[in-house]
Amino acid sequence: MECDYHRRGECASCTLIDVAYPDQIARKRRRVAAALGVDEASVAVTTGPDARFRNKAKMVAGGTMDSPTLGILDESWHGTDLTRCPLYPEAIHVALRTLSRFVSLARLAPYDVAERRGELKHILVTVSPDDELMVRFVMRSTEAHTRIVKHLPTLLTELPNVRVATLNVLPDHRAALEGEREVVLTSESKLPMRLRGATLYLQPRSFFQTNTGVCEDLYERARGIVAEIAPRSVWDLYCGVGGFALHLAGEDRDVTGVELSPEAIECARLSAAELGDVAGTGLTFLSGDATAFAIENGGAGRWPDLAVVNPPRRGLGGDLSRTLEASSIPAVLYSSCNPTSLAHDLAAMPGFRVESAELFDMFPHTEHAEVLTLLRRR
Numbered sequence: 001m002e003c004d005y006h007r008r009g010e011c012a013s014c015t016l017i018d019v020a021y022p023d024q025i026a027r028k029r030r031r032v033a034a035a036l037g038v039d040e041a042s043v044a045v046t047t048g049p050d051a052r053f054r055n056k057a058k059m060v061a062g063g064t065m066d067s068p069t070l071g072i073l074d075e076s077w078h079g080t081d082l083t084r085c086p087l088y089p090e091a092i093h094v095a096l097r098t099l100s101r102f103v104s105l106a107r108l109a110p111y112d113v114a115e116r117r118g119e120l121k122h123i124l125v126t127v128s129p130d131d132e133l134m135v136r137f138v139m140r141s142t143e144a145h146t147r148i149v150k151h152l153p154t155l156l157t158e159l160p161n162v163r164v165a166t167l168n169v170l171p172d173h174r175a176a177l178e179g180e181r182e183v184v185l186t187s188e189s190k191l192p193m194r195l196r197g198a199t200l201y202l203q204p205r206s207f208f209q210t211n212t213g214v215c216e217d218l219y220e221r222a223r224g225i226v227a228e229i230a231p232r233s234v235w236d237l238y239c240g241v242g243g244f245a246l247h248l249a250g251e252d253r254d255v256t257g258v259e260l261s262p263e264a265i266e267c268a269r270l271s272a273a274e275l276g277d278v279a280g281t282g283l284t285f286l287s288g289d290a291t292a293f294a295i296e297n298g299g300a301g302r303w304p305d306l307a308v309v310n311p312p313r314r315g316l317g318g319d320l321s322r323t324l325e326a327s328s329i330p331a332v333l334y335s336s337c338n339p340t341s342l343a344h345d346l347a348a349m350p351g352f353r354v355e356s357a358e359l360f361d362m363f364p365h366t367e368h369a370e371v372l373t374l375l376r377r378r
């Protein structure tokens with residue numbers, strides 16, 4: 001992938017950009033195989049385009065109201081504009097150009113980290129497969145709320161595909177992406193992500209994979225694997241807005257999704273209700289801690305035929321790994337974005353063997369790897 005920002009030394013985010021794409025894949029495949037102790041040739045690989053694949057832009061605001069930058073800050077906190085970053089699709093490029101103008105129009109002062117002055121910290125843009133947008137202004141306070149609302153009609157005229165716009169409040173001076181409080185500025189608060197197998201809904205702070213195309217492939221592959229296992233009952237732990245569970249639903253199958261975020265569960269239930277109209281599903285979504293859920297239900301002897309797990313980067317951790325190990329669950333489908341924590345969890349689950357491992361390259365030009373691993377009880 002060609003990138004002028006990288007060539008000029010302005011951005012170093014894509015650490016593998018100088019490695020030819022096939023070599024990047026070979027390198028990740030080797031790493032996954034080593035982490036799992038399997039033969040490299042057995043690790044199947046799914047890739048998508050190596051440019052314009054990112055569905056979410058997380059831009060740090062810099063510069064001034066009249067000449068803002070949306071991108072990153074350098075080591076002396078000066079803004080570097082990355083609005084033409086080749087990882088983003090055209091809809092995000094257009095949005096970022098328009099949003100730069102909006103910063104000036106609505107008089108949003110970029111936050112100056114060194115001086116602890118200003119309001120606008122980040123602009124976050126997510127694009128759906130239908131090219132609809134969620135736009136979020138992460139601000140130090142609600143000081144600019146009235147001005148954003150006043151000028152919002154102009155933004156919506158210039159970017160008619162904005163479905164959701166919000167103001168997120170991040171008051172403290174810390175290196176966080178977003179704060180707890182979200183003020184929704186549009187009549188809609190959810191962005192529909194119409195995938196091949198189901199429509200998922202994103203609320204402003206919901207997790208979603210950043211590569212929509214490869215994510216669809218991942219869910220479809222999980223559906224294929226699970227169809228062969230044909231379990232009657234499935235847990236989807238760390239289910240987010242329900243991607244795996246919704247793709248695994250079917251007649252004569254109970255699927256229970258568990259997720260910490262109540263907002264994500266609300267979205268998953270909405271998708272399930274829509275899917276129910278078509279398929280008549282046995283889908284249940286619960287908000288809570290995945291480990292506590294497994295311990296409580298397992299303690300009552302309610303183990304499923306299959307557990308799907310898709311934890312954050314830190315992995316399952318000792319308690320959940322040991323609970324799965326001690327359970328009577330015959331198979332686990334583990335989707336991991338971190339081969340290191342995956343290997344660590346597997347070490348605590350010696351009763352399972354790796355039946356298959358597949359690499360889904362969601363994050364070209366970086367070391368990150370998403371791995372779908374089917375574990376069967378020995």
Ligand SMILES: C[S@@+](CC[C@H](N)C(=O)[O-])C[C@H]1O[C@@H](n2cnc3c(N)ncnc32)[C@H](O)[C@@H]1O
Binds near residue numbers: 238239242261264311
């Ligand atoms: C990698 S994401 C996976 C989301 C989902 N499976 C998907 O396909 O988009 C991890 C999810 O775990 C959730 N999470 C984090 N800690 C959790 C916990 N202790 N119990 C349940 N869910 C948790 C996060 O909110 C996030 O939605």
